[in-house]
C-alpha cells in the first residue's frame with residue numbers, strides 16, 4: 001500500500017479540522033457547560049461569512065453569569081443566552097449554530113431573534129416538531145421562518161446528543177420519555193460512562209480529544225439511533 005495514500009489523521013481529528021470556527025466555538029461552549037455542572041449544550045451566532053457575533057452555553061445550574069445572560073433557571077439555555085445579548089433591531093441575517101436541536105423555548109427565541117439560518121448538530125427527539133410555527137396561526141404561516149440545517153447524522157451529531165444527556169440532564173422522567181422515543185441505547189451509554197467515572201476523565205480533556213476518545217462508541221450508537 002502506498003503510504004502517501006493513507007490518511008494521516010484519525011477520523012475524529014479530520015472531522016474536527018473540517019468544521020468551521022462557529023461549529024468549534026459552539027462545541028467548546030458545550031464543553032464548558034459540561035465542566036461547570038450544567039447541561040452540555042453550546043451555541044454561537046455568526047455572520048454568513050463565519051465571523052462570530054456571540055457565543056454562550058447552558059447555565060441552568062450557575063449562580064452567576066455574564067451581564068445580559070440568564071443563569072440558575074430552567075430558561076438558561078445556550079441559544080437563548082446567545083440571542084439575549086444580540087441588540088434589538090439587529091438585521092435578521094445571522095447564522096445560529098447550536099450543538100443540539102433547539103427546544104420549544106429556543107426555537108421561539110430563534111424565530112424572534114435576528115436569525116436567518118439555524119444549524120444544529122445533535123437530534124433531540126424530545127422537541128421534534130416544536131419549530132413549526134407556521135402551523136400556529138395564519139399570520140405565522142405567511143411569514144418566512146428561519147432556514148434549518150440539521151440534525152447531523154454523523155458521529156458529531158451523536159456526540160452532541162450524548163453529551164447533552166450527561167450530568168443534571170437525565171432525570172428519571174426525562175430518561176423514560178427518551179427511551180420511549182428510541183434513545184435507550186444512548187441512555188445506556190450515558191450510565192456506563194457516568195458509573196465508570198469516564199465522564200470525569202472526559203471533562204479533563206479538550207472537547208475534540210473527547211470526541212476522539214468516544215469515537216468507537218459514537219460509531220456504534222450512530223448505527224443504533226432511530227432514523228428521523
Ligand SMILES: [Zn+2]
Nearest residue numbers: 077102103106
Ligand atoms: Zn433550549
